[in-house]
Amino acid sequence: MVGEGPPSTPFAAPGKGVDAGLRRHDGVELPEVPNAPMTRFILARCAQAAIVLLVMSFVIYSLIGLMPGDPIDVMISSNPGATPEVVARLRAIYGLDQPILLRYGHWLAAALHGDFGYSRTHAQPVLTVLLPALLQTCKLMLTSFIVSVVLAFALGIWASLKPGGIADSVISLFAFAGISVPVFWLALVLILVFAVTWHVLPASGVGTVGDGGVTDQLRHLILPVTTLALANIGSFTRFIRAAMIETLRMDHIRTARAKGAGERRVVLVHALRNAMIPVVTVIALSFGGLFSGALITETMFAQPGMGKMIYDAILGNDFNLALTGLLFATLVTLLGNLLADLAYGWLDPRIAL
C-alpha cells in the first residue's frame, strides 16, 4: 500500500534506484524511485543558474541603460558652461559614449575577473559598498525570517488542530491582519509606541555612537525585525495551516492514530513532514527575496541594507552597484530554489531529483 501524499513531480518517473524497498517512518513500504545522482543534479542546476545570471545581467544592464538620464547629466545640470565638447569628453571618460552592448561586454569581462567596478554614488568600489549592506541585510532579514518561520509554524499547527475553533479564528484574524497591514504603517505604529511613547527602544539606526555592543545592536534590531516578522507571519501561517489541515485528513494519519500513536507524534512527525512540502516552496522563494532587502522597512528604520542600496543605486544611475546588487539577489533566489528542491527529496524520498 502506498500512503497518501503530495503528487509525484515530473522528476519522479519510474526507474531503477537504490531506494527500492525503502520503508517510510510509519512502516509503509515505498515504491522504487529513480536515483539521479545528487552531484549531477546540483551541477546541472548550477549550470542553469549561470545561464540565468548571464541573461539577467544583460537584461538588467539594458534596462538601467534605457532609463532617462546618465551620470554626466548630473554634472552638466549644475554647470551652465559645459560645452558640448566637454560633455562629449566626459562621456568618453566614463565609457558612456559606447554602445550599450560594448559597455556590457566590458563590464562582464571585468566581472568575470572579480572586478565589479566602481560605485558612482558612493565613490567606492562596488564590493566595498555591497558587503556591509549585505551583512546588515543578513542580520535583519535572517533574524526576521527565523522569527517569522518559527512563529508561523507554531501558530499554523495550532490553528490546524481544530479548524473553525476559537484558536483558529484568532490566529486567522492575526494572520489576515499581518497580510493586510501596510508595512509602512506598521513600522510607524511600532516607532510611535515603543520609541516615542514608551521610550524603551530606539526608533532607528543600527547602533549608538560610542556603544555598538551586541546588546545595543540587538535593541536596534527589535523594531525592524518585529515589523518584518509580523508582515511575513501572516502568509506563512495561512500556508502551514492549510497544508496541515489537508494532511491531517489523510488516510495515513488515521492509520497512525489507529495504531495508537500519540497525538503529538501524529501531528509533529506524521503530519508535519508531509505538510512541509508546499510550505517549503513558499518559504524557499521568500528566502530568495530576503536578500534583495526590504526597502520600506530599511528606509523607515534607517537600516542600510540591500533593498535601500539597490533602490538608491537605480535612482542614482549607479549602473555597477545596481547591477551587482540585483544579480546577487537573483543568485540567492536561485539558491533558494535549489535548496527547496533538495528539501523535497529529503521530505519525501519518492520525489527523485
Next chain:
Amino acid sequence: MIRAALLCAGLLPSLPATAASPHPDLTIGVASFPSTLHPEIDPDLIKFYLLGLADRPVTAFDAAGRLVCLLCTEVPSIANGGARLEDRGMAVTFHFQPGLQWGDGAPLGAEDLAFTARVGRDPNSGFANAHTWSIISRVDVVDHLTAVMHFTEPNYQFDELGQLLPAHLEAPVFDHASGPAAYMQQSRYSTSPTNPGLYNGPYLIAGYDTGTRVVLERNPNWHGRPPAFDRIIVKTIGNTAALQSNLLSGDVDMVPGEGLGLTLDQVLALQKQQPDRFAYAYKPNMAYTHIDLQLDNPILADIRVRRALLLGVDRQSMVDKLMGGRVPIANSFVSPQQPMYSAEAPAYPYDPARARALLAEAGWTPGPDGICRNAAGERLSLEFSTSTGVRVRELLQQVMQSEWRRIGVETIIRNEPARTLFGETLKHRAFKGLAMFAWISAIESTPRQTLSSGQIPTAANNWGGGNYPGFHDATMDADIDAMEKELDPAKRRPLWAEMQRIYAEQLPVLPLFYGADAHVWPLWLKGVDPTGLQVSTLHAEDWHAE
C-alpha cells in the same frame, strides 16, 4: 509587561550617566546621504551642509547677503585693490589668515588654492563648477598667505571662493592618477573620508558609515571659536515620516530646514501639535517654484495667454492655505532677499476678470462647457506636469487646475517621476504645455542657464542648458553677457533690474513663490541662526547647549 520583558533581557536603555554637560552630543536627522565629501564633485546640498561643519570655504555670505571672509583677511574688490583688470582678463589677490591649519596640523594657504585651481582647470576634472575654474588661466603663489588668481575674462563673481583641496594630501593622488575618473576614485575623500587633513572646520569627520550616519568630533587645530559639542552625529533617515518620529522620540535632536529633512507642511503640522517642545524657524530661501511654459506651443506663444494664466491663479491664497503664509510670492526669478532684487518689475495680482479679458483679446471665447475655444474651434487645453511624490506641488496643481478652469482654461495633469521629468522630458523639451518645478539659486547667481537663448537645450548643444521654455530675447542675452563682465555692483544693478522687467513682461515662466527653510531644533540648543542664504552649519561653532 513588554517593558518588564525588555528590562529582564537587558535591552532597555541604561539610565543616563551624570556628565559635565547634559548635552555633550548633538544628533541631527536628515533624509539623504552625500555621494562624496569632495567639495568640488557632485553638488549635493547634504554634502555642503556637512562641509559647513567640517570644511570652511574661503568666503561666504552673511545674513545680510554680504560676502565675508572665512579664511581670508579681506574680500578682494576693485575698490580695495584686491582685484584689477589686466589684458583682457583680471587678477584677484586673496590674502589668507595667518595660522590656518588643516585638521592634521598641516598649514593651509596659497598653495592649496593653486592646487585646487590646477585640478579645477582640467576640463575633465568632473568638478561641478568647472566653468568658474576654466576661466582661471593660472594662480601665482606670492607667499604662503598670498595667492593671485588670473582670470581670462572679467567675471563679476571673482570674489566668491569655496572650499579648497588640501594640496599636501590630494596633490600626490592627482599627480599619480591616470585620469580624472581615476582621481575621483582614488581621492582621499573617497578612500579615507575620515582623514583629518581633508578638513579645516570646527569639527572633523570622525566616522563615515555610508548611507547611515556621519560622526563629527572637535577639530583640535581649528583656528576659530572652540565648538561646544563633543560630537555632532548626522543621521540619515530616508523617510520623512520616520524622521519626524525620530525627532519626537528623541533619537534625533534637530532637523535642519535646508531642504534636507522635513517638508514645510510637516513642520507646520508639527508646530501645531507640539508648539512648546521645539524651537521653530522659517527662513525664506533661494529656491524658486515656477511653471515653465513650452513656448513652441502656439497657444503659449501668445503673451496674452501667458499673462492670463498668471492673473488667473490666486497665489497668495494658495501660499496662505497650503504653506501657512510662510513663503513670499514670486514676481520674477530674483528673490526679495537678494541685493539685486528690483521692485519695479510688473506684478500680476489675482484678477480673473482681467484674465478672461486677455483671453478674449487673444481670440479665446468660452464654449458651452466653459472651456475657451478659438475661431478654429480648438479647445484651450494644456498639459500640466510636475514630479510625482511632492505632495504640496500636487496639491497646488489641483488648485490651479480648478482656478484656470474658472477662466476657461483646461489643464490635463500628466505627472511623471522626477527622474523622467528632469532626465528626459524637460531635458529634451518634450513637455507640451506647463511644467512645475523649482530652481535652487544663490545670491546674484547668473540667470544664463535658464534665460539665455544659448542655453535652450538642443541636439547641437547635447541637450545642455536649462532654458526649457525656449525663451529667446536679444536684450536679455545682452544683459546677461554685460552683467557677467561688469565688476561694479552699482553698474550691475540696472542690468539686473532690466532682466527682471523683461522676465516679468514676457513671462516665459510663471513665477509662483520662493521657498522657505523650516528648521526644528530643541529648546536647549542656542546659537542656531539660519539665514536662508547658505547652509546654517557655516556658523556651527556658535551652537551650544543651555
